[in-house]
Amino acid sequence: MPATYREIKADILGKIHKGVLAPGSLMPNEVDLARSYGCARATVNRAMRELADDGIIERRRKAGTWVRPAPIRQARFVLSRVREEIENQGARYGYALVSRAVETASAPLRSRLALEPGGKVLHLICTHHADGTPYQLEDRWINLAMNPAAAQADFAATGPTEWLTAAVPFSDVEISLQAVRADAATAQHLGCLAGDALLQTERSTWWEGRAVAFVQLTHRPGHRMTTRC
């Protein structure tokens, strides 16, 4: 008889997969499950809570717990920093600053970061290399109102990501993935052809409701993000 929360979780998952617990059906409550598994309610609770976190079941107070008809499939992608990603592949990491300028935020950028008209941003373009070949193009805007020190920082040797994580706290992140066609400049930086399909990560970071920075990370052709669940 299962007794640990892991065993209970596996047992319930097995019953769902084998159809013993039908999709959409109501499950026994925690007290009954604890009795039938011969364990404490807290143990059942932990197993059920994790199943709910995984989107397998749905729980509502007073109402009960159901097997989700179509489980919410969610994928967790690990977004490590470029440097680590490259070094983990056993390659030598390289960095180059392409351009650096203080700009007045354009209208689209302002609306994305909720900046006031006339808001100043530090605009950086840089490239990340693996064993000398282009790996990722970084197009970054830093909100100078939130990070005035960035205007003094020299990004010639160190990328903005490393500077920001050391210097600036943030609490909220919004991440977005899309496919884009390489324009001429991007193609040149990534050493590919204009028109190539590229995976692009966009990320805006916030602290106490105000925008810290926004970045577009354009990956080299063929880049994949993979996960298992």
Place this chain on the structure above:
Amino acid sequence: MPATYREIKADILGKIHKGVLAPGSLMPNEVDLARSYGCARATVNRAMRELADDGIIERRRKAGTWVRPAPIRQARFVLSRVREEIENQGARYGYALVSRAVETASAPLRSRLALEPGGKVLHLICTHHADGTPYQLEDRWINLAMNPAAAQADFAATGPTEWLTAAVPFSDVEISLQAVRADAATAQHLGCLAGDALLQTERSTWWEGRAVAFVQLTHRPGHRMTTRC
């Protein structure tokens, strides 16, 4: 003084963001934290466990708990089924089967799904529409050794995803994202231009170590996957 696991979690997160707890530094053990927060160790444990799950801290038995120097940023993308995705946007869902054939798995497909030479697969191509316009192209291979009933199923009215989730259990999923250029056929199905950059989701599903199915979901131009954390 914080007393619930949520408050403790928020308090620790705040200290990390404000620099009170320096990146890379060793944290007090659970017993000491429980004393200083005036709560039971289990409460601290839950807060710390969630922080570890979120990649904020790292824990090792006997050694202790550290603030991760560079937090593992992980994004959770919800991968709902196309039908729900479309209906949640308030659009009318449409489905069309393009082709259906029993094939001998090609070498690349065999290696991807660990099939034996001569393994038979059901190859389906279909399209999903939102308010009549193409939304997603589905290219699916079902392992007939695992799902012989699929050969009898009629996919004219219902998509393979719906058939599979009702008929076949699976335990492991591997998901991969990439950008691809639309070839002529894809462009025609999605109503875009050949050469357009498209986001593509690949997904292979397994049950008890054997492949159930493999699918390529090619999204219409401009499609984004977004998440907040």
Place this chain on the structure above:
DNA sequence: CAGTGGTCTAGACCACTGA
């Protein structure tokens, strides 16, 4: 109002692993 899950406690034992 009553039944469900959500959380906390105080204590215990265990598993792992660094010194």
Place this chain on the structure above:
DNA sequence: CAGTGGTCTAGACCACTGT
């Protein structure tokens, strides 16, 4: 071997919400 986190228990009270 000793210190840390991992887990379980038995019991309690609470928050939410369907009826």
